[in-house]
Amino acid sequence: MLEYDFMINAFLASGIVAIVAGAVGYFLVLRGQAFAGHALSHVGFAGATGAVLIGVSPIWGLLGFTLIAGMGMGALGQRLAGRDVAVGIVLTLALGLGLLFLHFYTAYATQVTALLFGNVLGVDRATLWTLLALGAGALLALGVIARPLLFATLQPELAEAKGVSLRFVSLVYLAIVAVTVAECVQIVGVLLVFTLMVGPAAAAGRLSTRLSVAVALSCALALIEAWGGIALAYWTDWPASFWITALSGAFYFISLLR
């Protein structure tokens, strides 16, 4: 399996993304913002198709749109809490916009499937380096804000009283989420971002009472799911994204038994 370059690239790319998604996603679940992550990926779809239309690599359009939307959400902060309807409408609007962009750029059916459901076996060297740089940036930023982020998440009123700027922390965190979403789309696609960002984190959160253990477990589960999915895809010739979602679902449901 490892005699093929595209397989090595797939393992490396999904490995990078899994670790970032596992760590960033844990806080997403903790903050009850899983839906925001889902919405960001849909907004990214419009960005990616728009980028293709004007001849730019889709990852940059994706990243641009998720970043703008993520920071917008972060700036709105508490006012966005419980606005499921508003978020839902923005995400469908973005998907619709993506559809329109595709309408004008008809030649790209495989590209659409790749965007929606991922194409981990098609990752090239250049994309790999981009993923590594973005992932390192996201983890570094998370490392800087993790402590106030945790405080603001678990006890917002108290954190505010102790001088933490809830809005700033939320803004930076959602920017990190936006980058992570853009990374995940390269592996599992716009529609399946949940599987790497939320599935492992939710399972890990149910399995440990300790923060450090839960974050490490979240990363480990994401890694097992991503690599396991690719290996199973190699042996069965079924889509890798399917296997990743299957493993992610299986781990989550097993964690529920506890």
Place this chain on the structure above:
Amino acid sequence: MTAVEFDNVTLALGGRRILDAVSIAVREGEFVAVLGPNGAGKTTLMRAILGLVPAAAGDIRVLGAPVRRGNTAIGYLPQLHRPIDGLRLSGWEFIASTAQGHRWGIPHLDARARRDVAAAIDLVGAGDLARRPLAQLSGGERQRIMLAQSLLGGPRLLLLDEPLISLDPNHQQAVVELVSRLHRELGIAVLISAHEVNPLLGVIDRVLYLGNGSAALGTVDEVITGPVLSRLYGAEIEVMRVGGRIFVMAGAHDLEHAEHRHDA
């Protein structure tokens, strides 16, 4: 020196005057119950002491210094608004997230911070509770953990916002006894807001009753009287004492209990 001093303080939220030219002084080491109808400004008062709500007029002094945000000499137990979700993080993690939580970096505690957390947990006697997932604790147990968190860093003033809300009488009593013991042992000033005074009778030094934009601070006998409360509620209030308990009545309604039900 006073623990909290309001000099002609006006607090406004969204254009509405919560407190209007109020002057009060809570002494150091004093245990004061903050009472009043819903919306009277109990939470706003605490947020003002924390520096989160600026005074529209007047001066607020906390422990002898002008009010400021991020004052580590204040311990704070916010009212729980958010249901705690299905994650299994332990009580220890909640307490630990408070220690140095405002600093940048990854949430790792050094040895000193760990000792602080352990000492705070010891103070409230929550050693076993702290290892269990917070989401699985009862309301009273959770308040015990949250109290430990408010004691981190050795505060000289504790602000407890409705710690008794939605607890049954037994658990209310346990929390009151715990707070009373902490107040005696640590010798720190405590402001505790509540819907009714009865669970706190016998342990508090004075009450601060808010209503109608004004405030009355004094002993239970001075403040919880028909004339004073009629002024604060802006309605005819009758105070009845039955078997060591106090009932605040407007017409045939028991106000404090009615509010309690309303909120729970």
